[in-house]
Amino acid sequence: MAAPPLPVTNPTSQPESQPPIATPAFRNFISRLSSSVRQGFSQRRPWTELIDRSAFTRPESLTEAAARIRKNLSYFKVNYISMLVVVLGFSLLSHPFSLLVLLSLLASWIFLYLFRPSDQPVVILGRTFSERETLGVLLLSTIVVVFLTSVGSLLISALMAGVAIVCVHGAFRVPEDLFLDEPQEQANVGLLSFLGGAASSAAAAAAPVVAARV
Numbered sequence: 001m002a003a004p005p006l007p008v009t010n011p012t013s014q015p016e017s018q019p020p021i022a023t024p025a026f027r028n029f030i031s032r033l034s035s036s037v038r039q040g041f042s043q044r045r046p047w048t049e050l051i052d053r054s055a056f057t058r059p060e061s062l063t064e065a066a067a068r069i070r071k072n073l074s075y076f077k078v079n080y081i082s083m084l085v086v087v088l089g090f091s092l093l094s095h096p097f098s099l100l101v102l103l104s105l106l107a108s109w110i111f112l113y114l115f116r117p118s119d120q121p122v123v124i125l126g127r128t129f130s131e132r133e134t135l136g137v138l139l140l141s142t143i144v145v146v147f148l149t150s151v152g153s154l155l156i157s158a159l160m161a162g163v164a165i166v167c168v169h170g171a172f173r174v175p176e177d178l179f180l181d182e183p184q185e186q187a188n189v190g191l192l193s194f195l196g197g198a199a200s201s202a203a204a205a206a207a208p209v210v211a212a213r214v
Contacts, residue, residue, distance in 0.1 A: 044078040049178070056172045069170035075178045076170075084162035091158035098151045105145055113138055 049055075059065035073080065092099040112122055113134055122129040129137070146152040 044082070045076055047079065050076055050079050050169075050173075055174045055177060057174055059171055065171035068173065068175055069167055071175035071178065072170035072173050073166075075175065080166045080170075083165060084159065087162035087165065088155070088158045091154055091161075095150075095154055098154050101145055101149070101151055105142060108141065109138055 059068060092102070116122070122134050146155070
């Protein structure tokens with residue numbers, strides 16, 4: 001007598017594991033940010049104009065110095081931002097621990113919250129953290145790192161040194177030989193104008209991810 005056929009059950013298909021970062025959103029974020037930065041740096045002025053020794057004279061008054069700084073900021077804004085970044089970079093490289101802490105904090109925000117799939121909870125040492133708990137821990141860590149450690153003082157000192165260098169250069173650099181188109185000047189006034197555009201693009205790329213978690 002033939003044995004009855006064994007029942008065959010179709011194994012349930014397991015969902016594929018998601019990558020730790022939402023790849024499309026992360027790539028969109030990086031693409032928009034890099035394109036905005038490239039567009040901003042395309043407005044960089046020749047460095048020979050920045051360091052032209054024949055164009056440096058002592059201002060006769062504080063009013064003249066302030067006027068020079070304002071004009072030079074409008075013309076050399078991208079160069080000045082590059083100088084600030086270089087000063088900040090040298091400060092961080094001279095303090096590797098602070099650089100490592102900042103990179104770890106940035107990686108935590110990216111991997112644990114901003115671009116982490118919402119259906120994957122954060123599990124650390126067998127403890128599952130909710131979205132609010134994860135956000136709270138990240139915010140608390142950021143406050144501690146920036147305000148209660150030497151990292152914050154290092155960043156502030158580096159930024160103050162960079163701003164001082166920019167102000168001294170802007171006050172002693174005679175701007176009479178600089179020519180800037182009026183429409184471009186009106187559209188890009190301010191030292192951090194193109195950074196604002198990059199931040200807006202980055203925020204637009206990350207907004208759907210963040211809105212889905214709120």
